[in-house]
Amino acid sequence: MAEFVLVPGTWLGAWAWDEVVPELRAAGHGAHALTLSGVAEKRGVPAGQQTHVADIVDEVERLDLRDVVLVGHSYSGIPVGQAAERIGDRLAHVVFVDSNVPADGESFVSGWADGRAAIEASIAETGGFWAPLAADEFAAQGLTDGQIARIVDRSTPHPGASLTEPAQLSRPLTELSATYIKCLLDWPQPSDDVVELLKSERWRLVEMNTGHWPMLSQPQELARVLCESAEPAR
Template sequence: MTAFVLVAGAWLGSWAWEEVAAELRAAGHDVHPVTLSGVAEKQGVPAGQQTHVQDIVDEIARRDLREVVLVGHSYAGIPVGQAAERIGDRLARVVFVDSNVPVNGGSFVSAWPSGRAMVEASIAETGGFWAPLTAADYAGQGLDDAQIARIVSGSTPHPGATLTEPAVLARPLGDLPATYVKCLLDGPEPSDEVAELLKSEHWRLVELDTGHWPMFSRPRELARILLDECR
């Protein structure tokens, strides 16, 4: 039995995985959606990027999980990628869902030059947090009005330090067994960093014809991709 550990991106908690988790459990697997410190029901908990890495590592150790498929969406790819190398032989595979990937010494904002000023301005204006997106920001991502309303109503401000602190990797990320899920409505090509990693024999690319939030727009299709990774 595979243990799926699911980590959503900025502003979102474990609740974002409800539909995907139900599909994985129905297939007979162990599923653990994680809420990172400082968001959702963990609002008010101080958090930097390494706090989020430790959140994931601690969840796996506390439950003594083995054969772990570790899944990171969007921002969460950065702490998930670091956690994946720290859990050693507990890891079966890491899956990056339209996500950022950690670069040793780099941060979320340093990997997003065109958005850095916007994120840093939001952090400054919102008392150290990145303010959630508005409904209009989700247009063109394959979401209906009800799905957008659900995301917006459940989102909470995201701790700014997690976006500006550098990642720490002990070895090349390309050495890990990994799958990258590219959501095509968010851009047809992966980032340069991901494209380079996909040259590794340990990495594979899967394309999904939906937007950046597939756990809402295409939960069954995303679950099927994850199930394929545990075979």
Template sequence: MAEFVLVAGAWLGSWAWDEVVPELRAAGHGTHPLTLSGLADKQHLPAGQQTHVQDIVGEVERLDLRDVVLVGHSYSGIPVGQAAERIGDRLTRVVFVDSNVPTNGESFISPWPGERRDMMEEAIDDGGGFWIPLTAPDYAGQGLSSEQIARIVRGSTPHPGATLTEPAVLARPLGDLPATYLKCLLDGPEPTDDVARLLKSEHWQLVQMNTGHWPMFSQPHQLARILHHAIG
């Protein structure tokens, strides 16, 4: 059995995993949903990207977890990917859930075209240093019910902007880590180019879900089963 550390993407907290946790625990796994600094019930804490990396590493060390499976959704793939190499032999696997992946020296927005990066930086400035959450219409076409969308919107909090603009720090190639990449097909049928390159590694595998970018809400039971089988 494994110890799952679950980290949701931008605007979300540990509550995003509420429907995934019981099934993993019923299968005998330790399950540790984590809220990153600056979000949800930790809104009062300042945060940059390395803060989020340390949040994850610190949780593993605080609980003295072994056989760890780090799960990063969306934005959180970036700090999770960095934390994975820092916890050493405690790590069993990393699961990237339709997520971004870290590249040494690059930020969340580094790969974006210049005009889009400028717009994001302006949006963060306009948000007082935060990335303002999406609104209900932004979740259309992602396999979510109106109730699920309302739940996400109601629970979302502004995301600390510095975590999106600070560079990742990796000591070795990400492709060396044992990893599963879960692609949610309603959010695009193909992985991004950086993920496609990583999937050429013998240590990485691709799993697909026929749902949108927030499977912990749209298909939580199927997601839990995929996470369980990822360590098999």
């Protein structure tokens, strides 16, 4: 049995995994969805990127989890990738769900050549937070109108410091046992940094024919992929 720690991307809380958690538990695994500091029910808590790394590490240690599969969606691939090297032999595997990956000394916005200015402007205009997306920005992502409404209604501004603070890594990510899930409706190919990581024998690519929020658009299929990812780790 694996213990999944599920971390959502920007603007989302643990609720984003509500349809995935029961599927993992039905398959015999532990499943623990985590809300990062400053978002959802933890809104208002000051948080940088290293706060989010600590959130993940603290959750693993608080629950005394072993055989851990860390799962990071979107932005959260960055703190998850850092937490992975900090939980030591508790870690079994890492799954990056259509996510960014950390690079030592680089931040989330570092890789946004075209969109960095817009993100930084949004953070400045909203008092240090990145404002959530509007409903029309979820188009063509495999989501129903109801699913889009759910995301829009429950999203909260994301702490800007977590997006601009640099990652801190002591070892190459290629040393991790990892699965990268690419959601094809969002963009058909992984980013260049992920392509390089996938050259490692310890990394595997899985494609899903859905958009950037598979925990909402295809929760059962995502749970199946997560369960399969845990198999070689145990």
